[in-house]
Amino acid sequence: MPENASYQQIGEIFARYDSFVIMSHVRPDGDAIGSQLALGLALEAAGNRVRMINDDGLPDNLRFLPGSDRIELPPTEPLEDYEVAIALDTATKPRLGEASLNAASKAKVWLNIDHHKSNPRYGDVNHIDSSSPATGEILYKLITALNLPLPDASRDAIYVAVSTDTGSFQYPSTTADTYLMAADLIKRGLDVGKMNSQTYDSHPYRRVELTRALLNTLELTGGGRVAHWELTLATRDSLGLKPEDSEGLIDMIRAIEGVTVALFFEELDGGKIRVSMRSKDPRIDASDVCGQFGGGGHALAAGIRMAGPLAEAKQQVLAAVCAALPGA
Amino acid sequence: MPENASYQQIGEIFARYDSFVIMSHVRPDGDAIGSQLALGLALEAAGNRVRMINDDGLPDNLRFLPGSDRIELPPTEPLEDYEVAIALDTATKPRLGEASLNAASKAKVWLNIDHHKSNPRYGDVNHIDSSSPATGEILYKLITALNLPLPDASRDAIYVAVSTDTGSFQYPSTTADTYLMAADLIKRGLDVGKMNSQTYDSHPYRRVELTRALLNTLELTGGGRVAHWELTLATRDSLGLKPEDSEGLIDMIRAIEGVTVALFFEELDGGKIRVSMRSKDPRIDASDVCGQFGGGGHALAAGIRMAGPLAEAKQQVLAAVCAALPGA
Structure with missing residues (x-):
């Protein structure tokens, strides 16, 4: 080199x-x-x-x-x-x-x-x-x-x-x-x-609407260690969202006390699902977990593109995340 | 002096x-x-x-x-x-x-x-x-x-x-x-x-619940230049909020494109109302507007404690803010 x-x-x-x-x-x-x-x-x-x-x-x-x-x-x-x-x-x-x-x-x-x-x-x-x-x-x-x-x-x-x-x-x-x-x-x-x-300080109003919509889907699992929310195509279209509107929003749930993994599930055109994963715990390698579904990235920030439907993708990925939690 | x-x-x-x-x-x-x-x-x-x-x-x-x-x-x-x-x-x-x-x-x-x-x-x-x-x-x-x-x-x-x-x-x-x-x-x-x-990066979960509750009360007025949301005693008590939980949240609505003044109305014990005001426009002096109600602070960040009820305080303060908008 x-x-x-x-x-x-x-x-x-x-x-x-x-x-x-x-x-x-x-x-x-x-x-x-x-x-x-x-x-x-x-x-x-x-x-x-x-x-x-x-x-x-x-x-x-x-x-x-x-x-x-x-x-x-x-x-x-x-x-x-x-x-x-x-x-x-x-x-x-x-x-x-x-x-x-x-x-x-x-x-x-x-x-x-x-x-x-x-x-x-x-x-x-x-x-x-x-x-x-x-x-x-x-x-x-x-x-x-x-x-x-x-x-x-x-x-x-x-x-x-x-x-x-x-x-x-x-x-x-x-x-x-x-x-x-x-x-x-x-x-x-x-x-x-x-x-x-x-x-x-100059986000379009629809970004705040997106935050509200995401928060209304927020759930905790894994004994409070896993936070996840989701964006459906219907919400994306009704709010007229652009790709950059969701940038950084996952930090809001990553910052929850006790949460070590945060996940953002997003329906894409054509039935695919994009998953963004953030880990706060060095013992949970997000790129490893995402790798199980063909994704990748860094240890603390990784992602997946996988087949839908949304409910099924969520179930599979959440199961893998919970299995990766220390003590699981 | x-x-x-x-x-x-x-x-x-x-x-x-x-x-x-x-x-x-x-x-x-x-x-x-x-x-x-x-x-x-x-x-x-x-x-x-x-x-x-x-x-x-x-x-x-x-x-x-x-x-x-x-x-x-x-x-x-x-x-x-x-x-x-x-x-x-x-x-x-x-x-x-x-x-x-x-x-x-x-x-x-x-x-x-x-x-x-x-x-x-x-x-x-x-x-x-x-x-x-x-x-x-x-x-x-x-x-x-x-x-x-x-x-x-x-x-x-x-x-x-x-x-x-x-x-x-x-x-x-x-x-x-x-x-x-x-x-x-x-x-x-x-x-x-x-x-x-x-x-x-380590907020209690109730802060995220508070964000959701606030977003669900968000309103724009003054032709989209004024954003405001509110926290009632009922919500405060049901979420078990502490005073610091709301710190900085007003930045989320201050950041909306086109918004020049953001306001947070909060019911306090004993019937008083606390108002937090942020201005993004140097032509709108938040401490002047708050001064009309006995409050004060800085040009871009000021506050008021005033008599309730909430609806009345909101009406008065929003009227004063809208009157202070350039061109009003």
Whole structure:
């Protein structure tokens, strides 16, 4: 496995070429889009030609980010005249999506910058730092180390990338450097209240309606150690929900005292069921339990897509979860 | 109105006396209890006698704070042999509560440290810094400026005080200094993941039941700009709620897109109504609106205690809020 490229080595690529296609993973979150904008707008301010593409485009909830209108769906033809492909925050190459991979297929050099430990270093040049809580923080260090321009829009994008990937500076991955970075971004003019308000305080009303609907299905089992709720197609359609509306809601039931596993069951089109699982107990490996049904993920956060109907999927998965509880 | 005492002048009081009663407001939140522990344990580590009292004692949700068992209900007799009374994070003297005021009534010197702009400087020595997002941050600056000891428990208490009073480093009051402080606390050994998990990820089940009950009363008015919900005594009693269970829940409706004012109406024993008000629009000063009913607070977060019944209080306050909307 190749060593990490240093910031200076990455800087040499930035100096040698002047056209960049910047990508991130499908179903992009704040760190994905924020990282694309942070680096893309910095390279552009340094005089380069930049395209920022994502297979799923820009989610509505990140539309407030300055410059976010620059995030495009990939063109159908390969971008012939872009020399460097940069993958950000994307743990495996296929997670970039087929359309993005096709669009970037003529690049001469692949650069891969990420904070996922499992990243197999699929670039020609790689910088994988799993000690960083967000790819946005790696880019902050890269941009400032290289004295690249840091436009206001890059500054804001870095903040949102790191804030969203640390649960607002809460997760164990947050370090002193993370807080020092935030202090520096404020000194560079970041409006912290406005940025957070736009990130966290502006959910569509239907998200609150969804919360209410989910809470009305909440049940505890496994002696109070397992909390689960469900979303039917009928509720999804009646509330006009978008995929990002449910983001993070499972944290509400994960946070219940005594609960060690939280589950979100969701009916999908075509009769499939999506299950999101969160574990608070290191003795319960969510990816193991999900693996029994063909799913996977991390030890504390995993998921499944399985056959329905909902009642049957719930029964099977809840039985597996209860069997995995310590002492069961 | 007397000037702010400097940290050095406060340090002279700490040097001159060796016994301190440390108080904060009734219905204490993270900044109240965190501030008491931060300063109390630092003064104790410096060799002083310290009592930390609160009319409502220690809320369950802050019991994880190291040293929090030192927070006591006030003794019924005045503390004869404690020289200095210190009020922390308490905007008006009566908010300390009658029992605490009685317990501290024999003190020779009153010290008043707070970040509420409206604080009328009721101490003999006052330090009111409304530019600080939390009293805990003032105490961090005071303790480090004076080179007082900073025991681990004080360090943790400062972090929780500031984190809870800034909505996890999100509110506009958060400054570069706030983030620099957090970085320094981590360098001093703070376990940021553990502290946040204990602060935010362990709510009693009844809090989720409360959320469901509140959501089922949610209404929008003022053309979608005002969101409000309510808690009756009947619901409070049937769910066995404790005062801290509702802390922060109002943020859920404050976050609705298009909403600029969020209100929480709550029936209290004895027929009174408590109103919590949050504004997202700088043009709507929540403390002004609450002031019309004898309440007060900050521009973006204020409250009222007023006569019931609930329906009447709601009607009056909602009318005042709607009249305060821009363009109304």
